[in-house]
Amino acid sequence: MMKQFFAALQFMTRLPVPARWTADLSLNSYARGVIWLPVVGLVVGAICALVFAVTQPLFGTPLAALLTVVANAMVTGAFHLDGLADTCDGIFSARQRDRMLDIMRDSRIGTNGALAMIFAIGLRLMAIVALNGIPGGAIPYIIAAPCLSRALIGLLMYRQRYARENGLGNVYIGQISGHHFAVMLLLGFLLTLLFTRMHGAIAGLIVLAIAYGYRARINAVLGGQTGDTLGCGVEIFEWLFLLAALLLATLLRTTLLHFTPGLLL
Template identity: 45%
Template sequence: MARAPLWAPPLLAVQFLTRLPVPALARLDAAAAADGFARAMAWLPLVGALIGGVTASIFVAAQALWPPVIAALLALAVEALLTGAFHEDAVADFCDAFGGTARGDRAIEIMRDSRIGSYGALGLGLMVGLRLAAIGALPPMLAAA
């Protein structure tokens, strides 16, 4: 199995958690990409912290111009654009699958379906609303922390 270069795992973590283009990864063959992705798991917390830092920075900067609710909405919108709404999609899938009575293989089938149902829409709306309220209620410097 080909070993990925040292620069590949952090870039693969960025590619996995964001929608930022990472053209250097096109140079990896399949074996090196698989090796790099396995080692990229160690980089996920750092990339996640960077995404959180961007979100917090947007909130703090926007709060200098607008009320906290608007600043929090802008911060969450930037985060969703940056990540491709990765976590929001997972929440909606989970709520659709387990909101009803689905279990086992049926729940997995529902989670793989790209459409959103009523449980997914409600769960997603509540989750974003809860995040909005929590971020908006924090003092700017505490929110950044």
């Protein structure tokens, strides 16, 4: 089991994992190891939260948030940002399906991909800054967001068609069982609940609903999922979770101010 965890950690991050820890693993083992993806997210989130906790008292919230976003990109090797850029370059190219897939495989980044990365980084950055102003601060959400996002990409794997003939995404897409999908989803929500309580869990449910829409849209346009659409999903689900949590916090504060105007003064 631990070999599967280290394999998932090696696949989804740039953290050093000794080769002997993942030796002799088959491709089927990688598919079974999806249950560890929320824990991989926990590792990523914990590192990012540590960066924020250390730098926020020194440099203030905006710069600490920027360094946290940089840390996320460094730990993951910008793996998911690359998937976001490639997916947006492809699906917004207004070409036929086969040409979209060719564009997504191209190593060059187009206008749509560049804009998508700028918007994603900006949204994550500003969401962290805003969340640090709510009770409990941003750190619980910085930890929980990668856990939840990596759990939700199970939606893009379970009983899904791989849109290409070959590629890295074929290791997971259409290869995981219902049991593995249920475990990774449950674990992701349990970790989210642990760090962000019911507020974060409700935000997670909102993102879950949106994730079904994302899956349907990708399937309609590309005829299936790819490794790029998985990475794109991780990015989208993370900042959507942060925004949903911020929205809920704002609505709660507005409601409390309306019904008990003196309580929060």
